[in-house]
Each structure stands twice: as C-alpha cells, then as structure tokens.
Amino acid sequence: MILLQATDLCHSYSTGDQQVPVLSGLNLTLHRGEVVMLLGPSGSGKSSLLNLLAGIERPQQGSVKIQGEELLSLSESARTRFRRRHIGVIYQFFNLIPTLTVAENLLLPLSLNGRRAEKGRAEAFLHRLGMKDKATRFPDQLSGGEQQRVAICRAMIHQPMLLLADEPTGSLDADTAAGVMELLLQQVRAEGSTLLMVTHSEALTRHADRVLTMRRGRLEETG
Ligand SMILES: Nc1ncnc2c1ncn2[C@@H]1O[C@H](COP(=O)(O)OP(=O)(O)OP(=O)(O)O)[C@@H](O)[C@H]1O
Numbered sequence: 001m002i003l004l005q006a007t008d009l010c011h012s013y014s015t016g017d018q019q020v021p022v023l024s025g026l027n028l029t030l031h032r033g034e035v036v037m038l039l040g041p042s043g044s045g046k047s048s049l050l051n052l053l054a055g056i057e058r059p060q061q062g063s064v065k066i067q068g069e070e071l072l073s074l075s076e077s078a079r080t081r082f083r084r085r086h087i088g089v090i091y092q093f094f095n096l097i098p099t100l101t102v103a104e105n106l107l108l109p110l111s112l113n114g115r116r117a118e119k120g121r122a123e124a125f126l127h128r129l130g131m132k133d134k135a136t137r138f139p140d141q142l143s144g145g146e147q148q149r150v151a152i153c154r155a156m157i158h159q160p161m162l163l164l165a166d167e168p169t170g171s172l173d174a175d176t177a178a179g180v181m182e183l184l185l186q187q188v189r190a191e192g193s194t195l196l197m198v199t200h201s202e203a204l205t206r207h208a209d210r211v212l213t214m215r216r217g218r219l220e221e222t223g
Pocket residue numbers: 013014015022040041042043044045046047048049
C-alpha cells in the first residue's frame with residue numbers, strides 16, 4: 001500500500017544571479033511500514049528533499065502525495081496542520097525546546113494537535129526508551145544520546161504515518177549512535193511507522209528494507 005508518492009520534483013536555489021539545481025525530476029514511492037535509507041554525497045540534496053516531503057518548503061515543480069493528499073494544493077497553514085498531524089521529523093541536532101522539560105517537550109506535539117489528555121502515552125514512551133526518570137529535566141541536563149531519544153519520542157508521540165529523519169545519529173559517538181538507532185528502529189517497527197532516514201553510514205543500511213542514493217538530483221535504488 002502506497003503511503004507517499006513524489007513525482008517529477010524539481011527544485012533549485014538561487015545564489016546571486018545563478019540558479020543551482022538540487023532536485024531534477026526526482027521520483028519517490030514509499031510504502032506503508034517501510035524503512036528506507038537515503039545515501040548521497042554532501043550537498044546532493046538529501047535534506048532539501050526531506051524539507052519538501054515534510055511540506056516545510058515547496059518545490060518549484062512536481063507533486064507530493066501523502067495518503068492521497070496532494071501537499072502542494074494545500075495552503076501554507078493547511079500544510080502545517082497536515083505536518084503536525086501526520087508527519088514526525090527527527091534532526092541531527094535534536095531541536096528540543098530548551099526552556100521546556102523533557103515531559104513538556106513531548107506533550108507539545110499532542111497539544112498542538114488538540115490531544116491534551118495523553119500524558120500516559122508520553123510516560124509510556126519515555127519508559128520504553130529508558131528515560132522515565134528524566135521527565136523533569138531540561139534538555140541541557142541530558143547527554144546527546146538522551147536528547148536524541150527524547151527527540152525520537154517527540155517525533156513519534158502523535159503516531160505519525162510518516163517519519164522523516166535527517167542523520168539522526170550524525171552528531172553522536174559510535175556507541176551512543178548504535179544504541180539510539182536500535183531504539184529508533186524498534187519503535188518504528190513496533191508502531192508500524194514508515195521511516196525515511198538520511199544517513200552517511202553504509203553500515204546502518206543493513207537495517208533498511210530499501211536503500212536509495214541521491215545522484216544528480218534523482219534517486220537510484222541500491223541493490
Ligand atoms: N536555503 C538555501 N539557499 C541556497 N542554497 C541552499 C539552501 N539550502 C540548501 N542549499 C544548497 O542546496 C544543495 C543541497 O543541500 P542539502 O542540504 O539538501 O544537501 P545534503 O545532501 O543534505 O548535504 P549534507 O549531507 O551535507 O547534509 C547544496 O548545494 C546547498 O548549498
């Protein structure tokens with residue numbers, strides 16, 4: 001069953017008087033429950049693609065359909081609502097809100113969706129990620145690995161159908177990264193989420209159902 005279909009995406013950035021193409025007619029299909037990893041050289045457009053799929057940016061051309069909904073025909077505010085409801089994003093540098101505690105950071109995506117009465121879910125999630133005793137801490141009182149576990153919780157707390165992760169272990173040491181990755185994949189499989197994850201680590205791709213490589217603005221399936 002198809003969850004996401006991106007067709008003929010074209011996107012470029014202007015630097016001074018020049019247009020630098022980043023995506024040139026890119027196509028992508030994601031099926032429900034798939035774990036897909038995305039490789040490609042630095043600057044090849046991986047983060048740009050994730051931003052387009054999340055509806056954070058608009059492509060200059062092409063179509064992004066998620067669960068049959070054409071993202072590009074939505075207004076900016078409708079796209080934001082769609083993202084809050086259906087998409088979870090994990091970044092390399094955690095992006096937790098420094099003035100909120102762990103528990104408050106987690107409850108934010110729920111309250112943004114008008115789902116207040118789900119404290120239990122946040123607690124259960126923290127427990128599963130081995131973070132139960134850290135609920136009242138602030139992000140700067142946590143290690144990098146712990147912060148990323150909270151960020152994973154936050155991205156998944158509202159049970160999004162699509163999870164986008166941009167080098168989620170890119171700023172962690174190898175041991176911490178391995179632990180965080182294991183937890184992420186466990187949760188993704190347990191929830192039946194669909195994960196598209198950017199990584200520079202060929203080693204991590206053994207966890208993927210499919211591996212794609214960004215080349216010259218398009219995706220190639222890797223064997
Ligand atoms: N807002 C922007 N304005 C201008 N150019 C941009 C902008 N964002 C990205 N670019 C350019 O687009 C290209 C693709 O960038 P992108 O961040 O998508 O690459 P990436 O594959 O994620 O790289 P990395 O592996 O280093 O994270 C780069 O050449 C970058 O300089």
